[in-house]
Amino acid sequence: MLQAVREVVVVVINKVRTLLDTQSLVTCVWSLLLIIGMTLSNTVMAITLPKDKAEATYHYYDGGGVEVTGPALFVRKSVSDNVSVAASYYVDAISSASIDVETYASPYEEDRTEYSVATDYVENDARLSFAYVNSDESDYQSDTFHFDYQEEFFGGLTTASMGYSSGSDDVLSNVSDFKDSADHDFYRLGLSQVLLPELIIRANYEHISDTGYLGSPYRKSVVNGVLLDENLPRTRRSDALSFGADYFIETWSTAIKTQYRYFSDTWDVKANDFRLSATKSYKTNWIIEGWVRYYGQSSASFYQDQFTSVFNYRSRDKELSDFDSYSLGSGFEYLLQDTEWLEKPSLAFGAEWIRYQYNDFYQYENGDFNQNNNKRLYEFDATIIYVSFSSGF
Amino acid sequence: MIAKSYQSLIKLFSSAALLRLFIVLCIPLTSVSCIKIPELKPWVAPYERSTLSREEMVRERHTYPSQFREHVYSVRGAAQGATGSQGGGCGCN
Numbered sequence: 001m002l003q004a005v006r007e008v009v010v011v012v013i014n015k016v017r018t019l020l021d022t023q024s025l026v027t028c029v030w031s032l033l034l035i036i037g038m039t040l041s042n043t044v045m046a047i048t049l050p051k052d053k054a055e056a057t058y059h060y061y062d063g064g065g066v067e068v069t070g071p072a073l074f075v076r077k078s079v080s081d082n083v084s085v086a087a088s089y090y091v092d093a094i095s096s097a098s099i100d101v102e103t104y105a106s107p108y109e110e111d112r113t114e115y116s117v118a119t120d121y122v123e124n125d126a127r128l129s130f131a132y133v134n135s136d137e138s139d140y141q142s143d144t145f146h147f148d149y150q151e152e153f154f155g156g157l158t159t160a161s162m163g164y165s166s167g168s169d170d171v172l173s174n175v176s177d178f179k180d181s182a183d184h185d186f187y188r189l190g191l192s193q194v195l196l197p198e199l200i201i202r203a204n205y206e207h208i209s210d211t212g213y214l215g216s217p218y219r220k221s222v223v224n225g226v227l228l229d230e231n232l233p234r235t236r237r238s239d240a241l242s243f244g245a246d247y248f249i250e251t252w253s254t255a256i257k258t259q260y261r262y263f264s265d266t267w268d269v270k271a272n273d274f275r276l277s278a279t280k281s282y283k284t285n286w287i288i289e290g291w292v293r294y295y296g297q298s299s300a301s302f303y304q305d306q307f308t309s310v311f312n313y314r315s316r317d318k319e320l321s322d323f324d325s326y327s328l329g330s331g332f333e334y335l336l337q338d339t340e341w342l343e344k345p346s347l348a349f350g351a352e353w354i355r356y357q358y359n360d361f362y363q364y365e366n367g368d369f370n371q372n373n374n375k376r377l378y379e380f381d382a383t384i385i386y387v388s389f390s391s392g393f
Numbered sequence: 394m395i396a397k398s399y400q401s402l403i404k405l406f407s408s409a410a411l412l413r414l415f416i417v418l419c420i421p422l423t424s425v426s427c428i429k430i431p432e433l434k435p436w437v438a439p440y441e442r443s444t445l446s447r448e449e450m451v452r453e454r455h456t457y458p459s460q461f462r463e464h465v466y467s468v469r470g471a472a473q474g475a476t477g478s479q480g481g482g483c484g485c486n
Contacts, residue, residue: 057457061465072457090457092483112483135483142483155435156442190477197441200450206474240475246452248444255449263472271472279449287448297471320471331458335448348455352462356469384465386458 047152049084049122052077055390063354063382065097070111082122086131090114099378100318103367104220104227105175112137118146126151139217142169144184161190173217182212198248202259203241210236221314223307225370230315232302238265254280263297269320271297285335289350293327305362306369318378322359327352329384336391343392352384 054075061068070091078084090113097107118131131146148163167184188206195201215232222228244259256278263271277291300320302313331350338344358378365374444450453459467473468483 053456055456057455057461059457059461061461072461074456114483137483140483154433156439157435157437186474188475194437194442194445197437198444200445202477204475204477208474238472238474240472242475242477246450248447248450250444253449255447257452261472261475263474265471267471269471271470273466273472281447281449295466295470295472300471319469323470325470329462333454346454348458350458354465354469382465382469384462386461388455388458390455 047122047125047127047150049078049082049120049127050076051392052084053390053392055388057386057388060385061382064356064380065099065102067095068092076118084120086116086118086120088114088116088118090116099363100219105218108174110138112140125153139172139174140169141172142167144168157194159190159192161188163188163190169212171213171217176217178217180213180217182210182214184211185209198250200246202244202246205242206240208236208238208240210238215315215317219315219317221307221316222305222369223310223314225306227369228310228314230317231313232315233267233313236265236267238263238269252280254278267320268301269297269299271295287333287335289331289333291327291329291352293329294324295327296324298322299360303360305360316361318358318361321361323356323361324359325354325356327354329353341393345389345391348386348388348390350384350386354382354384356380356382 055073057072057074059068059070059072070093072088072090074086074088076084076086092112092114093109094112095107095109101107112135114133114135116131116133118129121128127148127150129146129148129150131148133142133144133146135142135144144165144167146163146165148161150159150161152159163186165184165186165188167186169182169184171180171182172178186206186208188204190202190204192200192202212234214234214236215230219230220227221230240261240263242259242261244257246255246257248255256276258277259275261271261273263269263273273293273295275291275293277289279287279289281287299322300315300317302311303315303317303320305316305321307314329350329352331348333346333348336342336345336347356379361378362375363378365371368374448454463476
């Protein structure tokens with residue numbers, strides 16, 4: 001079934017690519033959305049601002065020798081009937097002794113801090129959003145701007161959205177005077193449709209264009225057992241298309257949510273992922289959720305575990321290799337009583353287990369790449385845990 | 394004079410991308426005035442949407458847990474985009 005869906009999506013994307021370039025495609029789809037909007041504008045329902053909200057979360061990740069923990073804070077407040085502002089603060093405290101780090105460098109600890117500010121403006125049936133995100137690490141700095149436009153049509157049954165983001169990164173090294181940069185452009189389109197009183201479907205498309213230094217100054221490739229710096233192409237263009245549906249089963253009082261995504265890029269990576277979740281309320285205060293996810297990808301054209309000769313483009317980045325991953329997760333949310341200051345406060349806790357199984361990335365005995373008889377395909381388990389408090393006010 | 398202007402125009406639109414963009418913009422705009430699209434009415438009335446706003450159907454009531462999960466997925470794999478969430482760049486490896 002997945003294979004059939006994947007093939008259909010590939011054919012559609014390739015067909016569209018041959019007809020139009022990306023900018024024209026975005027213009028075309030948005031023009032069609034405008035026509036639908038003009039046709040249905042007499043049944044428009046006003047869109048509302050996102051609710052005032054404060055949230056504090058603690059997140060934890062442990063897997064493959066990498067541990068990431070940290071707090072995250074978010075607050076959003078409306079400043080008028082049609083304008084709201086938001087700000088967030090997010091920290092990743094990273095302790096890394098991954099297989100890459102053990103092979104090419106020494107275990108390290110560092111912090112990544114992310115700040116963001118955002119604003120939303122609503123007018124009748126439309127919402128305009130702007131956000132700025134700054135991410136800061138000792139060897140990586142990034143600034144990203146997001147612009148998004150969302151409009152409801154057809155009495156609120158149809159929601160169309162389009163967005164553009166622009167990112168500019170500085171890539172540094174903590175062990176040398178290496179310095180380079182990378183730029184990223186994101187173009188996205190989205191559509192959601194209420195089909196039945198208990199069914200809503202969604203589709204999202206995103207094209208990403210990356211230019212500049214897209215690798216890691218620490219990572220090496222292996223050529224005949226010898227470590228050489230990796231060298232990745234300085235351009236990459238990717239397309240991702242996702243479909244989802246949320247359905248509420250009245251007899252079970254359970255919401256079933258699904259999402260499938262197909263991804264392909266100019267580095268020859270093709271990926272599929274599928275997520276299925278079930279959410280059910282228990283008594284009056286509990287919401288319980290369980291989910292499974294599958295992700296699989298093929299390797300980049302310039303990826304090899306060991307090269308037999310020096311190719312211009314070469315990488316041994318396991319994130320660009322052929323692998324599969326399986327996830328199983330569950331979450332609980334407890335709805336607290338409203339108070340004078342808090343509206344719909346809730347406490348959430350969740351955990352997810354992920355298994356990564358690599359099909360062309362090997363772990364060598366004692367890190368010796370000449371030990372071809374003492375190698376095994378690499379795999380590891382990762383755990384995600386989060387605790388979050390959220391409330392309107 | 395007219396012939397020269399015409400030649401310049403042809404030259405300008407010989408750029409394939411520009412021509413495609415022009416066609417893409419023109420077809421929908423002319424369609425709006427030429428085609429009478431039958432009026433559709435919403436088939437799910439506002440009072441029938443209480444199920445869609447139930448707590449179980451809400452996505453991302455807590456913003457960060459799902460963002461953190463998406464961040465982990467994108468850092469550990471090559472695929473990115475079309476998930477409906479945004480973030481900043483990072484050198485996460």
